[in-house]
Structures are given as C-alpha cells and as structure tokens.
Amino acid sequence: MTPMTRSLSTLNIVLLLxxxxxxxxWWAGTNGGFGSRPASWSGIGILAIAMFKVRLVVRHFxxxxxxxxxLRIVIDLWALVLLIALSILxxxxxxxxxxxxxxxxxxxx
Amino acid sequence: MMNSQTQARQPTHIPGEPGLWVFILGDMFMxxxxxxxxxxxxxxxxxxxxxxxxxxxxxxGAVNTLVLLISSWFVARAVHAVRCDQGDLARKLLxxxxxxxxxxxxxxxxxxxxxxxxxxxxxSNEFFKYYFILTGLHLLHLCVGVLVLLILRARIADAAKPSxxxxxxxxxxxxxxxxxxxxxxxxxxxxxxx
Numbered sequence: 001m002t003p004m005t006r007s008l009s010t011l012n013i014v015l016l017l018x019x020x021x022x023x024x025x026w027w028a029g030t031n032g033g034f035g036s037r038p039a040s041w042s043g044i045g046i047l048a049i050a051m052f053k054v055r056l057v058v059r060h061f062x063x064x065x066x067x068x069x070x071l072r073i074v075i076d077l078w079a080l081v082l083l084i085a086l087s088i089l090x091x092x093x094x095x096x097x098x099x100x101x102x103x104x105x106x107x108x109x
Numbered sequence: 110m111m112n113s114q115t116q117a118r119q120p121t122h123i124p125g126e127p128g129l130w131v132f133i134l135g136d137m138f139m140x141x142x143x144x145x146x147x148x149x150x151x152x153x154x155x156x157x158x159x160x161x162x163x164x165x166x167x168x169x170g171a172v173n174t175l176v177l178l179i180s181s182w183f184v185a186r187a188v189h190a191v192r193c194d195q196g197d198l199a200r201k202l203l204x205x206x207x208x209x210x211x212x213x214x215x216x217x218x219x220x221x222x223x224x225x226x227x228x229x230x231x232x233s234n235e236f237f238k239y240y241f242i243l244t245g246l247h248l249l250h251l252c253v254g255v256l257v258l259l260i261l262r263a264r265i266a267d268a269a270k271p272s273x274x275x276x277x278x279x280x281x282x283x284x285x286x287x288x289x290x291x292x293x294x295x296x297x298x299x300x301x302x303x
Contacts, residue, residue, distance in 0.1 A: 008189065015182040019175060022296075026171045029301030043302045050297045054290045061185040061286045063279070066122045074134065082141045082294075086148055090302060093152035 014060045018053055025049050040091040047090065051083045125280030133287055136250075140291050143246075144298055147239045154235065159303060161236035164229060169220045170300035173213050174292060180209030181289040184258065188282045191275055196265050199278070203262040206285065210255040217248055243295050247288070254288045257281045 025046050028034055034042045058075050059065040065072070123130065151158040187202035224230070224237075231241045261281045265274055 008186065011182060011185050011189070015178065018178045022171065022174050022178065025297060025301060026167065029297065029303070030167055032303075046297045046301050050294050053293045057181060057286055057290045057293065061181050061289070062283050063122070063124045063188075066120075066124070068121045068123065071123065071130065075137075078134070078137055078141060082144065085141075085145050086298075089145060089148035089152060093148070093155050 010060060014056050018056055021049050021053050043090050044087045047083060047086050051079045054079055125276060125283045129280050129283060133283060136287060137291075140246075140294070143239075143243060144294060147243065147298060150235050150239065157234060158236045161234060161240075162300070162303075164224070164227070165240070165300055166220070166223070167300045169216060170296045173216055174296045176209050176213050176216070177289045177292050180206045180213075181286050183209065184282045184285045187261075188275075188278050191265065191278045199265050200262050203258050203265070207255055207258045207262070210251060210258065210285075213251060214248070214255075217244065240299055243299065247291055247295055250291065251288050254285045257284055 028042060028046055032042075034045050055076070058079075064075060183202045183206035187199045187206065190196075190199035190202060229237055231238055258281060261278055264277060
C-alpha cells in the first residue's frame, strides 16, 4: 500500500478503534480498573492501551507505516521503552500514609 | 535476481521533510522524560497525587481526547484529499480539524477556570504543578498546530505547485498528529491512573 492508495476505510476503522479504546480506558479509569489483582495491573493495562493508540496514530495517521525501517524502529522503541519505564515507575510507587503538601487559596469542593 | 529483490522491497516514503522528524522525535523524547518525571514524583507521595487527581473532571480529559482523535482523522483525510487533487475537500476537512482544535482550547479554558476558581493553581502542590506544566506545554503545541492548519488551508487555496503543497500538507499533518499522540499519553497519566 503506497500513500497514494491508502484507503479511506482504513482511516475510518482506525478512528473507530481509537474511539473504542478511549472509551474502554475512560470506563476502566473511573470504575476501578479491569478488576485485576494486583490493582496496579489495571493501571499498566491503561498505559498499554495508550501506547497501542499512539502506535495506531503513528502508523496510520502520520503514515509512518510507509516510512523507512529506521524511523519505524525508532518510534516503536520510544513507545516500548516509555511503556516499560512508566509501568515500572507506576507499579513500584510506595503508598505514603502521611504528609500531603497543599497550598490552596479556596479548597471548598 | 537483483530485479526480483528490488520489486519485492516495499517502497518507502517519509511524510513531510526528513528534517521535520528530528524536531518530532526530539519533542517526543522531551515529553517522554516529562512523563517519567511526573510518575517519579508521584511515587514520592501517591496519596497526595491520588487525592489531587480526584479534583480533576475526567469528562474534560476524555472529551478532549475524543475531540483530538476526530481532528486527527479530519487532517489525515485532508492529506489524502490533497494527494488526490481534491483541494476543495481538503480545505473543508482542514477547517473541521481547526474547529476541533479550537473546541479543545475552549474546553481547556473552562477546565483551567474551574480549577483556578477552586484555588487549584500551579503552586497548590506537586500534582498541580505537573498538571499545569504538562497540559500547558501541550496547549502551546496545540495552538501552534491550529496556526499551522490555518496556514495550510490558506496555502491550498492559493495552490500553484501541488507537489510542494503535498509535502507541506504532510508536514503540517504530522505535527498535528504529534499534538494528538502526546495528549493520548497525558490523558491516562493525569486523569486515569489511580
């Protein structure tokens, strides 16, 4: 498939997929995740969905699927390394019981 | 043998200018570091970050995500239309993309107003410091993107060299999709991760 023959139906399907994945993340983020144990797996799942969405945008909207191999590899590596780094930072975060530092002028909710 | 190998090889095409990708990759790297820094500071005080996150309205973030995804679709279709010499259609699609971009700005202004009216500012705590840094930098990119789309639309209207227009249109489209993909990561980081 060259850029000239990129079909509009592919763009439509990709948009539907992106919207569906966004709604899934939204639902998981506001309804206690995917019910996984430990709970941090739900967060990692949400991050993985985000990176998959990034890949869809890069490949099909930015048209990187037509680009030279080196560009495809660099961007895939960026997404993979970022997913791993964010997952580690998120899942290893300790629960601190204590001191929170607020400086709110009017914190009335 | 050589000929069959050449035929089997897929043709490649760099969207826009190769130099543009240095900027795009540099920006992606910079935001990647910022995303990691945000989660690094979150690990210092998860309770504070979780409590602060509850002050955000997830609906704003989710609707903005959908608005940007739809705008990206319009812009991707506009590039396709330019490629097919459908200038009128491309201008209409770019206009739709610009409207989506402006809608994002309006929603973000409402969101910032909501936070500030409740006393939640850059100085409230670490979470809101990074909330304003990440969303502010992204908003800056988005405003530049809207400007780029406006220039593209005007340029297509004065089309003199279609091949030049295609390269510029691809480059503008790539930048706009960068704005979209950065928000795709910002949304779960700030609004969804508990």
